[in-house]
Amino acid sequence: MYIDPAYLRTYFTRYPKKIEFSKWPDPIDGLPEELEKAHIILLTHHHKDHCKSVTVNRLRHADTLVVAPERCIKELGKDIKVIEPGEEMTFGDIEIKPVDAYNTEQGSSTRKVHHKGYGVGYLIGIGSKIIYHAGDTDFIPEMREFGGIDMALVPIGGTYTMD
Incomplete structure (x- = not known):
């Protein structure tokens, strides 16, 4: 993958x-x-x-x-x-769920180029483990709803993403 x-x-x-x-x-x-x-x-x-x-x-x-x-x-x-956020798909033993990823006005990114609805992050289930790949995003309210994440891959940098 x-x-x-x-x-x-x-x-x-x-x-x-x-x-x-x-x-x-x-x-x-x-x-x-x-x-x-x-x-x-x-x-x-x-x-x-x-x-x-x-x-x-x-x-x-x-x-x-x-x-x-x-x-x-x-x-x-x-x-x-x-795909769009909320859809779910399975490929073999891997479950893939796209989730929202975007910049917010109050987020720490300084250039707001990732608009809601244009991009996604992914919750990826492999066996009993869940990996979250955030995509280019600020910290967004939807992240509070993700439970049971074993590994999170989040962007940092502060220009186009959270810092």
Whole structure:
């Protein structure tokens, strides 16, 4: 399973004075061929640092389930499972539930570019464990409703996400 596997060095060459892109590894460069193809690819939103067709196409095979919000269709085409918060799906023994992810006016992010309804986070159930991947978001009220999380992967940074 890959979540938002879109960080490519080529993306960061647009901002050479802000980011030393050699520090950002290509997530698929140098991986052994048998590790490259995914069974599931989850995308949180349509921004190019999360949703990039060149990366997704390199990681997928004919049976790969690509799950993404509707706004990712423009980049990836229609060969994806479009989801919204609250939907639930099962892939083998993995349960996937998209949840809200967005910026709030009172949140600690300084640039409010993640609007409600455009992106998601994921609650991923594997066996008795639940992993929460928040996506790009501030701390939002819906998070108080998530119970029994064993591992939370949350964004920090303060510019586009919580700090």
